[in-house]
Ligand SMILES: Nc1ncnc2c1ncn2[C@@H]1O[C@H](COP(=O)(O)OP(=O)(O)OP(=O)(O)O)[C@@H](O)[C@H]1O
């Protein structure tokens with residue numbers, strides 16, 4: 001079974017390909033409302049509305065000469081399997097927002113997986129892109145913002161091994177405390 005963290009990696013990869021310079025990743029776990037929300041929001045090149053339709057329904061668009069990707073459809077399937085849905089909002093030259101919802105307690109809801117590892121991988125492999133990761137669990141929140149960390153580091157690159165290691169530990173322990 002796939003993990004939600006790996007879906008986030010796929011969806012953020014789309015944002016990177018779309019030329020985003022800022023990518024916001026948000027996860028909300030709400031036990032009371034029995035809801036899980038995941039968002040990936042970027043300032044990349046965006047998509048026209050007919051493109052949004054097409055990426056949401058790849059199975060219905062047979063006979064296209066263009067290759068149809070699987071990142072968004074697989075997340076769409078994961079949402080539906082857990083009583084939720086996928087929404088894509090996009091504007092050309094402005095950016096894209098992908099929102100996935102799921103029923104938190106649903107038996108077929110995929111586990112979160114190694115979200116810390118995915119965030120670390122994203123910012124260390126893409127030093128020129130800024131990432132804001134916010135995680136809300138039952139009203140408690142943690143926000144990691146590469147722009148703030150870069151300022152604190154005063155010129156030391158974010159992707160040096162020591163920095164990566166300490167950021168990984170920082171994110172993991174903050175998530176543990178949520
Ligand atoms: N954030 C985004 N900004 C602009 N275009 C996007 C974005 N996300 C998806 N798209 C467009 O939708 C298409 C489908 O995305 P999807 O992730 O489903 O497949 P893919 O990235 O083409 O292939 P795969 O993910 O299987 O490697 C992309 O090729 C891209 O054209």
Ligand SMILES: [Mg+2]
Nearest residue numbers: 010014069071
């Ligand atoms: Mg993709």
